Amino acid sequence: MTRDEIDFLVESQVDFKKWRGKRVELNAMRSDQFVRWLEGKLDEHGVTKVIPEKTTLEDAWRRAQVLAKVNAAVVKIKTEPNTKPMPADLSKRLRKMLDDEPALSWDQALVRIAGRRP
Numbered sequence: 001m002t003r004d005e006i007d008f009l010v011e012s013q014v015d016f017k018k019w020r021g022k023r024v025e026l027n028a029m030r031s032d033q034f035v036r037w038l039e040g041k042l043d044e045h046g047v048t049k050v051i052p053e054k055t056t057l058e059d060a061w062r063r064a065q066v067l068a069k070v071n072a073a074v075v076k077i078k079t080e081p082n083t084k085p086m087p088a089d090l091s092k093r094l095r096k097m098l099d100d101e102p103a104l105s106w107d108q109a110l111v112r113i114a115g116r117r118p
Contacts, residue, residue, distance in 0.1 A: 008022065009021045009022055009024065084114070087113075090110075090113070093113050094106055094109050094110060094113065097109040097112065097113065
């Protein structure tokens with residue numbers, strides 16, 4: 001810390017161990033300033049990304065493979081034409097499901113209805 005920084009932060013000494021000064025908030029910085037400052041501190045202290053030990057890495061690898069398959073399936077499904085027309089009584093079905101299961105949101109109920117066979 002430079003003398004100018006100390007002079008900015010410290011206004012006076014209250015007693016042997018207490019100082020009165022200006023409080024500096026990290027959120028006073030703009031986001032880009034904060035990120036640069038934080039990255040600089042991490043670099044300064046030699047912080048690097050962690051690679052977990054073998055068992056954690058194996059579990060993560062299995063999850064990553066599942067997620068990759070799910071993401072690929074989502075992309076494929078999104079490009080397929082929508083073949084199921086909206087039911088004429090959709091509002092009625094939604095109301096019944098919400099009456100039966102009031103904890104559901106309307107969009108959760110809609111997903112359940114969409115997943116059912118006609």
